[in-house]
Amino acid sequence: MIAHNTLVVLLGCAALGVAAGAVGCFALLRGRALLADAMGHAALPGVVGAALIGAWFGTDPRALPPLLIGGAIAGALGLWAVQALAATGRIRQDAAIGVVLASFYALGVVGLSVVQAMPAGAQAGLSHFILGQAATMRTEDAWAAGLLAMFCVVATVALFPRFRALCFDAEFAALQGLNIRVTDAALMGLILLVCIAGLPAVGLVLVVALLVLPAATARLLNQRLPGMLAASCAIGGVSGVLGALISAGHEGWPTGAAVVLVGTAFFVAALLVRRA
Amino acid sequence: MTAFLQLDFAPLLAAMLAGATCGLLGSFLVLRREALLGDAITHAVLPGIVLGFAVTGARAGAPMLLGAAIAALLASWLITWLRRAARLEGAAATGIVFTSFFAAGLVLLEATGARSVDLDVDCVLFGQMETLLWPQAEGIASLFDATALAALPRAVFLLAGVGALIAVTTALLWQPLKLLCFDPAYAVSLGLPVRRLDVVLNLMLAAAAVAAFEAVGSILVVALLVAPASAMRLLTNRYNTQILGGAALGAAVAALGYMLAGPLPAALGSAHAVNAAGMIGVLSGLLVAAAAFSGRWRRA
Numbered sequence: 122m123i124a125h126n127t128l129v130v131l132l133g134c135a136a137l138g139v140a141a142g143a144v145g146c147f148a149l150l151r152g153r154a155l156l157a158d159a160m161g162h163a164a165l166p167g168v169v170g171a172a173l174i175g176a177w178f179g180t181d182p183r184a185l186p187p188l189l190i191g192g193a194i195a196g197a198l199g200l201w202a203v204q205a206l207a208a209t210g211r212i213r214q215d216a217a218i219g220v221v222l223a224s225f226y227a228l229g230v231v232g233l234s235v236v237q238a239m240p241a242g243a244q245a246g247l248s249h250f251i252l253g254q255a256a257t258m259r260t261e262d263a264w265a266a267g268l269l270a271m272f273c274v275v276a277t278v279a280l281f282p283r284f285r286a287l288c289f290d291a292e293f294a295a296l297q298g299l300n301i302r303v304t305d306a307a308l309m310g311l312i313l314l315v316c317i318a319g320l321p322a323v324g325l326v327l328v329v330a331l332l333v334l335p336a337a338t339a340r341l342l343n344q345r346l347p348g349m350l351a352a353s354c355a356i357g358g359v360s361g362v363l364g365a366l367i368s369a370g371h372e373g374w375p376t377g378a379a380v381v382l383v384g385t386a387f388f389v390a391a392l393l394v395r396r397a
Numbered sequence: 398m399t400a401f402l403q404l405d406f407a408p409l410l411a412a413m414l415a416g417a418t419c420g421l422l423g424s425f426l427v428l429r430r431e432a433l434l435g436d437a438i439t440h441a442v443l444p445g446i447v448l449g450f451a452v453t454g455a456r457a458g459a460p461m462l463l464g465a466a467i468a469a470l471l472a473s474w475l476i477t478w479l480r481r482a483a484r485l486e487g488a489a490a491t492g493i494v495f496t497s498f499f500a501a502g503l504v505l506l507e508a509t510g511a512r513s514v515d516l517d518v519d520c521v522l523f524g525q526m527e528t529l530l531w532p533q534a535e536g537i538a539s540l541f542d543a544t545a546l547a548a549l550p551r552a553v554f555l556l557a558g559v560g561a562l563i564a565v566t567t568a569l570l571w572q573p574l575k576l577l578c579f580d581p582a583y584a585v586s587l588g589l590p591v592r593r594l595d596v597v598l599n600l601m602l603a604a605a606a607v608a609a610f611e612a613v614g615s616i617l618v619v620a621l622l623v624a625p626a627s628a629m630r631l632l633t634n635r636y637n638t639q640i641l642g643g644a645a646l647g648a649a650v651a652a653l654g655y656m657l658a659g660p661l662p663a664a665l666g667s668a669h670a671v672n673a674a675g676m677i678g679v680l681s682g683l684l685v686a687a688a689a690f691s692g693r694w695r696r697a
């Protein structure tokens with residue numbers, strides 16, 4: 122029998138995978154996938170900052186929701202910074218992403234070294250957000266991350282027609298009255314939320330892969346959007362669960378790495394199926 | 398002075414070498430609009446480094462460089478192939494390749510037991526400049542003493558060697574690289590071996606990533622590659638200033654970052670030190686922000 126905690130964690134990972142698969146489809150189609158890399162890395166100083174503030178106020182340093190909120194704020198700041206740098210016209214978006222990703226992450230690393238010097242050992246939990254560690258997730262953590270992920274799925278389904286219009290014919294949609302900027306912002310917001318939800322299980326470095334791999338795999342198998350979306354969610358969910366199980370079975374294997382390798386295996390399989 | 402030489406000289410030198418080398422290469426990346434490739438290669442070399450280490454059992458420069466070169470070339474080839482085979486756009490193909498390589502590298506780190514012999518995840522993520530010590534230093538005379546200098550940490554020699562190699566290659570290929578940055582089509586029509594220059598740039602990138610990762614870790618190499626060059630891009634339109642300024646800024650930001658992380662607080666009586674690689678990364682980001690705020694790019 123699977124222990125209750127393990128079951129909840131696995132379900133949380135499944136929910137995350139489904140959310141990443143769903144949001145990732147539109148992120149991929151809209152060409153926004155790499156922004157998830159920037160937002161994920163940018164979240165680290167927010168998480169560490171929230172932990173420091175929590176330590177100062179004496180709250181539970183391992184409570185997940187405040188850490189996720191801090192991460193979300195920092196991730197949003199990172200997104201703003203990328204757009205501001207690209208707006209200068211001198212720096213292309215991928216260079217801007219690189220600058221933001223690395224310097225925000227660096228700030229997080231500085232913060233971690235400060236936390237390390239403090240008692241209460243909160244640091245051990247924090248560095249798990251970098252590469253993910255499902256095995257150390259508590260039941261309440263899995264609930265928090267899982268609920269956030271489910272929210273993203275529901276929001277994606279609700280915004281499906283708008284996202285579809287945004288990705289396939291933005292100009293026509295604008296003529297029909299769709300507010301492109303708001304819809305784009307909603308997509309970016311959902312990408313950010315998936316990154317944040319993925320922090321405990323998959324980690325900030327590799328969460329971008331969870332957004333890209335299931336969607337890319339699904340696209341190889343199914344060119345039409347509803348089918349692609351369903352396939353992406355299924356593959357994402359399975360990748361999340363299998364990755365969590367594999368990393369739990371091998372001590373020292375970060376969950377993020379295991380999930381990405383499972384996702385890559387699906388991708389390679391899909392490539393082979395298509396070539397056949 | 399002896400304490401400074403024993404504790405801080407080696408990491409400071411390593412940081413400046415990493416900063417200069419990556420700042421130089423980064424300018425080419427930024428001018429060619431290939432900053433993403435810098436991100437990708439620095440992540441993709443990890444399995445090569447780990448395998449080079451595992452196969453030889455030693456953390457020597459040559460096997461790691463060779464492994465990194467193979468990984469970098471394989472990754473570049475895979476990205477190109479994926480764009481055709483899976484009809485993926487460049488960014489998505491790049492993202493898939495470098496994240497899966499990095500994940501494979503992390504798993505290999507555990508599977509080959511590399512972590513037990515001083516190559517571990519923390520080194521990859523945070524760098525380990527603080528471990529670069531020079532116990533043989535005894536006063537300023539050691540700087541001119543060949544035997545003492547030979548005892549500097551291996552990472553410093555690797556950085557110096559790779560840095561020198563890259564500097565020489567860049568100098569030799571100065572004109573072709575310039576043409577490659579500004580008018581690749583013209584370069585092709587002149588008969589320049591553009592594809593081979595591409596490969597050379599990728600290999601230099603891989604070598605710099607290996608050498609610098611020992612100092613600042615994988616993710617912060619990206620900071621040194623992209624930030625000084627981006628800051629220069631915001632400040633100048635002149636090619637020579639861009640390339641050489643990128644190198645100089647990289648070295649400067651690395652030196653300042655290192656000093657602010659440990660030695661300066663210590664000199665001011667504080668017992669707190671922060672992660673040096675992190676401080677360098679933060680400063681490099683502030684540098685770009687300052688360059689953007691200066692508004693010089695508006696007046697160009």
